[in-house]
Amino acid sequence: MVFRITFLGTGGGRYTTMYQTRSTGGMLIEHSGGKYLHIDPGPGALTQMNRIHYDLSKTDSLVVSHAHPDHYSDAESVIEGMTMGGWKRRGRLYGSPTVIDGEGTLGPCISNYHKKKLEAVITLKPGMVVDIDGLRTDICASDHSDHTNIGFRFDTSRGVVSYISDTNYSEDIARQYIGSRILILPVTTPDNLRIPFHLCTEDAVSFIDCVKPELAVFIHLGIVMIKSGPEAQAEETEKRTGIRTVAARDLDILNVDDSISISRAATYSGEWIPDSSP
Ligand SMILES: [Zn+2]
Numbered sequence: 001m002v003f004r005i006t007f008l009g010t011g012g013g014r015y016t017t018m019y020q021t022r023s024t025g026g027m028l029i030e031h032s033g034g035k036y037l038h039i040d041p042g043p044g045a046l047t048q049m050n051r052i053h054y055d056l057s058k059t060d061s062l063v064v065s066h067a068h069p070d071h072y073s074d075a076e077s078v079i080e081g082m083t084m085g086g087w088k089r090r091g092r093l094y095g096s097p098t099v100i101d102g103e104g105t106l107g108p109c110i111s112n113y114h115k116k117k118l119e120a121v122i123t124l125k126p127g128m129v130v131d132i133d134g135l136r137t138d139i140c141a142s143d144h145s146d147h148t149n150i151g152f153r154f155d156t157s158r159g160v161v162s163y164i165s166d167t168n169y170s171e172d173i174a175r176q177y178i179g180s181r182i183l184i185l186p187v188t189t190p191d192n193l194r195i196p197f198h199l200c201t202e203d204a205v206s207f208i209d210c211v212k213p214e215l216a217v218f219i220h221l222g223i224v225m226i227k228s229g230p231e232a233q234a235e236e237t238e239k240r241t242g243i244r245t246v247a248a249r250d251l252d253i254l255n256v257d258d259s260i261s262i263s264r265a266a267t268y269s270g271e272w273i274p275d276s277s278p
């Protein structure tokens, strides 16, 4: 069965997001025989989907890990896509408590209007196991400035693929992902340039050493990381850990089968209107 991730955006952090140096559109996952799951649609998600001619009315579920704009800002428009402009009650939204209900100064990220258009709205907390359209997903804890942020272990027929959302490094956080075949890490800053509540390359090395996946993928690249060259950071990480490590680029497609391959999505220019449009 196909398990394929399109990285709509590989940027993250304030400056990459506000300048859109790289897109911050999150990941689009095809799984379980033609189901589509969108994770963390920050700014750029809609533009990128248009560029690859992906009709977002095909999206079955939406996951938002936490209440920071690089992870949620396009989410309401994705819901409009899932529900055919709000005309059809359809789709599921999964999110942390701040995303769904808000807490303190964070969130809620989705209006009541949009929540009512969906088939189901599910609040996620660490330790939960959910079935997302046939994909078993374990919810993991993180250590982030939105303390309700969560990480994900997707149990695919080709092994566990994990997405670690924004977090500080600690061995306790990393150990949750042992057994993963693929580890998708938000490596916001290069070398040992640590900023609070995020991973730098040095932390990624510790993370990978602990989990020992078959492949590590860097995403959520901050502006200083992009300037310093994410490919070189990934190469250095691979040298130190002995684990294949790549820095993803916008619109890379990760295909998970017996072997793992990375290719580029075709992009199109000009106007595109999908068949499902009125
Ligand atoms: Zn972020």
Ligand SMILES: [Zn+2]
Pocket (backbone or CB within 6 Å): 066, 068, 144, 146, 166
């Ligand atoms: Zn964040």
